[in-house]
Amino acid sequence: MAENKRDYYEVLGVSRTASEDEIKRAFRKVAKKHHPDLNPGDKEAEAKFKEANEAYAVLSDASRRAQYDRFGFAGADGQGFGSYQDMNINFDDILGSIFGGFGGFSGFGGGGRRSGPSRGDDLQYRMSIDFMEAVTGCEKELRFSLDDRCDHCNGSGAEPGSEVKTCPDCGGRGQIHRQQKSMLGMMMTTEVCPRCHGTGKMIETPCSNCHGRGLKKKTKNLTVKIPAGIDDGEALTLRGQGNPGTDGGPYGDLYIQIHLRPHPIFQRHGYDTYCDVPVTFAQAALGEEIEVPTVDGPMRVKLKEGTQPGDVLTQAGKGIPHARRSGVRGNNYCTVRLEVPKRLSDEQKELLRQFEGKLASDQYEDRPGFFSKLKELFNL
Numbered sequence: 051m052a053e054n055k056r057d058y059y060e061v062l063g064v065s066r067t068a069s070e071d072e073i074k075r076a077f078r079k080v081a082k083k084h085h086p087d088l089n090p091g092d093k094e095a096e097a098k099f100k101e102a103n104e105a106y107a108v109l110s111d112a113s114r115r116a117q118y119d120r121f122g123f124a125g126a127d128g129q130g131f132g133s134y135q136d137m138n139i140n141f142d143d144i145l146g147s148i149f150g151g152f153g154g155f156s157g158f159g160g161g162g163r164r165s166g167p168s169r170g171d172d173l174q175y176r177m178s179i180d181f182m183e184a185v186t187g188c189e190k191e192l193r194f195s196l197d198d199r200c201d202h203c204n205g206s207g208a209e210p211g212s213e214v215k216t217c218p219d220c221g222g223r224g225q226i227h228r229q230q231k232s233m234l235g236m237m238m239t240t241e242v243c244p245r246c247h248g249t250g251k252m253i254e255t256p257c258s259n260c261h262g263r264g265l266k267k268k269t270k271n272l273t274v275k276i277p278a279g280i281d282d283g284e285a286l287t288l289r290g291q292g293n294p295g296t297d298g299g300p301y302g303d304l305y306i307q308i309h310l311r312p313h314p315i316f317q318r319h320g321y322d323t324y325c326d327v328p329v330t331f332a333q334a335a336l337g338e339e340i341e342v343p344t345v346d347g348p349m350r351v352k353l354k355e356g357t358q359p360g361d362v363l364t365q366a367g368k369g370i371p372h373a374r375r376s377g378v379r380g381n382n383y384c385t386v387r388l389e390v391p392k393r394l395s396d397e398q399k400e401l402l403r404q405f406e407g408k409l410a411s412d413q414y415e416d417r418p419g420f421f422s423k424l425k426e427l428f429n430l
Contacts, residue, residue: 058105077106167299173292181313185345187278198268199294202259212255217246224250279373282310321370321380328389342384344368359388
């Protein structure tokens with residue numbers, strides 16, 4: 051059989067002087083590429099996966115690697131390197147690292163428990179605030195429920211004063227490793243310890259308050275400071291206000307995503323505000339002073355004579371404060387919307403006709419040019 055085998059270093063794609071870490075990284079890469087779960091029905095992938103397992107079984111062991119380097123496959127076959135028997139390989143570390151990012155492949159520790167303290171999960175919360183609350187900044191009271199550490203047992207799950215022992219079946223790892231035969235040879239699988247249910251601990255006297263869970267449902271009240279200038283979709287981070295960690299690990303964080311309710315007058319783009327301003331014909335023609343809205347309140351603005359519909363009035367520095375640049379604000383832009391009077395009396399209509407008749411054609415900007423183009427279009 052040896053003549054049909056490829057060199058173990060070639061199988062893993064490493065040099066003969068490769069370090070233990072280089073060999074381990076190479077095996078992870080090859081095993082992930084050819085694993086049967088990722089290549090269902092591919093016989094060639096199965097063969098290469100088995101080949102990689104055999105190569106790693108030899109090269110990961112210093113004494114067996116030395117025998118292979120000296121005697122080749124003859125030394126390997128004599129030692130029975132093609133099997134996992136009596137080999138000190140940490141498959142929880144190797145295969146678990148391969149499949150941990152795929153949502154957990156059962157049997158390889160992808161979703162299994164890791165010993166030692168671990169950080170709690172982050173929480174997300176969507177908060178709606180008024181448009182003007184985002185402009186000026188505000189404080190909001192946040193109230194929510196979560197499973198927090200039990201105050202009575204400090205999250206241990208054991209009654210204070212009672213003894214907590216290491217699980218004898220899994221040695222405190224929370225996982226059991228089993229060896230079984232498969233079509234690929236001997237395979238090592240990992241499962242949650244059935245005795246301690248993955249905790250790695252045996253509690254003799256469960257906590258009388260949380261009944262051994264280590265967690266109790268609690269209501270949390272927080273005061274959240276909303277900074278001036280925050281925009282729709284931005285998030286605030288409250289460190290350490292998420293779920294509790296396990297085995298004394300730190301709390302996760304709380305992310306609050308901000309949603310702005312629409313305003314009846316203003317629209318926002320970045321730190322600038324936009325609105326429409328109704329203006330009468332007389333105000334626009336004469337250039338009178340009008341009142342425009344800003345987020346700070348009404349502001350008096352003088353129109354230029356002959357202001358046209360669609361003209362934009364700019365109030366510099368009257369927009370929204372920058373959230374991260376103190377003293378800097380956006381602008382306020384008001385678009386002129388000409389308001390035409392309705393329900394005129396006969397007298398008013400006659401006055402308008404007289405006024406229109408007294409206007410010269412050069413007092414209009416767009417009308418003469420428009421009618422000239424119209425005549426050209428229809429050859430009038």
